[in-house]
Amino acid sequence: MAFWKPGTAGPGFVQERGGDAEAPVLVDPKLSHLPLSKQRQALPIYQYHRSLLYALETHRTLVIVGETGSGKTTQVPQYLHQAGWTAGGRAVVCTQPRRVAAVTVAARVAQEMGVELGEEVGYAVRFDEKCSKEVGRTALKFVTDGLLIREMMLDPLLSRYSVVMLDEAHERTVHNDILFGLLKKVMRQRSDLRLIVASATLDAEEFRDFFETADKEGDKLTATILSVQGRQHPVDILYLEAPADNYVRAAAEAALSIHETEPPGDILIFMPGAEEIDTVQMAVFEPAKPGIRKVIVATNVAETSITLDGVKYVVDPCFVRLPFYDPATGVESLVTTVTSKASATQRAGRAGRTSPGKCLRLVTETDFNSLLPARTPPEVQRTDLSGTLLLLKALGLHDIVRFDFLSPPTAEALARALELLYSLGAIDDSADITRPLGASMAELPLSPQLAKVLVASWRFGCVAEALTVAAMLSVRGPFERPRGVGAEAKQRQRSAMAAFATLEGDHITYINVYNAYCDEADGGSVDELREWCAEHCLDARSLRRAREIRGQLERYARLHAPPDHDNDLPVSKQQLRGLPSAGSDMKAVLRCLVSGFFSNAARLSSDGRYRTVREGTVLTFHPSSVLAQFGSPPEYVVYHEVVRTTQLFARDVSAVDPRWLLELAPHFFATRGGHQP
């Protein structure tokens, strides 16, 4: 394999771009000691301060293209505040795709404005809100994009806000894309509303064109673009001269070469998944060399979700593992594929955050240009849409097919999602949302199937257990992944699981884990709890989060108590009452589970393999399932989800009685002759 040699541009890599004298000058580290007002004025966006405000006066939508470090996220809301956009009790809301970003940006802005967080500047994310209780007091509000959609369920026109800023729009999360369509509609009804779309990449024209469509009266929803230079250091991009036959090995060799020949600076290596990361970590440390240099091997998380200071070298094999949902089968596949050019640009940028850097792409320049797609398909085109469509129905959008998607999903994907919602009883023959069932389901922060289980649990007398199951399925599995490859670790994990496992399957096992965890958490100290979790190979963070989620779901569940339940009691008394529990009747819990997951049923064939009842597809229990490890295979099961990796795996599986399937979803199985359970 031809490979980049230390200290030369070849033979391995071809230098694409040299040091750029005109590139933005590095911020003097001393700047952080300057007064905040001086720091703010030193940000690249400051120069655009006036043109930005002018653009917003004269246009309905403003698309800001700004590289990392331009200061747009923290500064733009403050400019709007100073310019009077928050006068009269109105507010500016800014969305972020991630919780931490919403919280930290709000804290920074409050600091710069010299106010206490939760007064003029606030944030709202799930489980955590710091906004003034006084109406109209919080002028700048930072929220997650999903939360803004939830707010629209209570206030569809977002009447409190004068400006909505959708940040990190280039990431194209489902929530962001849905907000695009919803806001376009809202802006037709609210001529005073302004929209700012902030993106770090060059999709600006697509965003602008989307909002520049004429409305009913022929008025233009005029949109314009403002480009803001970033404060990024130059990054030299280098390519392989000949393709690598093993990118994992190539990445390790590249890291070693950098270590041997390049000046100090940490190395960030992008890998598609955990398995590759383990391999590279071992390979990269093989020959013990003098000197210490940090080598970070990470997946996509390092592209957007975490900031790593001190990285000067990026090694990018240009591979990524992405989920693709196939609406024809309802199966999500994790596919290792080449990254997009946009993604590769983001990755390279990670080398230039604090000083000029280098990015080594482990592909040839020709392959890079010809094989990599310009952009990653947006999430809305790669995911199950049933939850999203239910949300849109709840927001009063009847004609989903005509919803203005920035990137429309296929008709097949929409049809599959609507079919599931219909089979769950969330929408009717006319595809209208049902009340109270569909409307209650839409309010729950759960997949439609789990929402159905929770709403139905009153009928089965197992609300307490349904809440636990829904919360546990909302977090990553509670069992720690065994670290290391030794058989000993696996054995330890297996025996820990055995302490909670039941032959009924994973759902009841999760209830056992959760109850044991709560007993332990209530009885001992934080340290003791951590120790207990470690002993039982349980992930403490997942369980803590599950408890938090269950608390939130419980509040919803009480709101959705059917009218005939304790309806003679005032609400306050109902809240004091315990929730209906199945006690030791686990059959009630499993029947309740079937009421939401009947479409995910599989039966044991005579050849010893499981086939889905619906389509006859062969699937295997995921190795993390208790049913894959203990007991004998039950005749019928329902599963939470199915994922294709190396095989088609069913995750979170429980044994059920086939009669329940017919009893609880006769319509579903009657329409699929030949697949009668």
Add this chain to the structure above:
DNA sequence: GAGCACTGC
């Protein structure tokens, strides 16, 4: 004997 991209309400 076998396995797991990343968020979010």
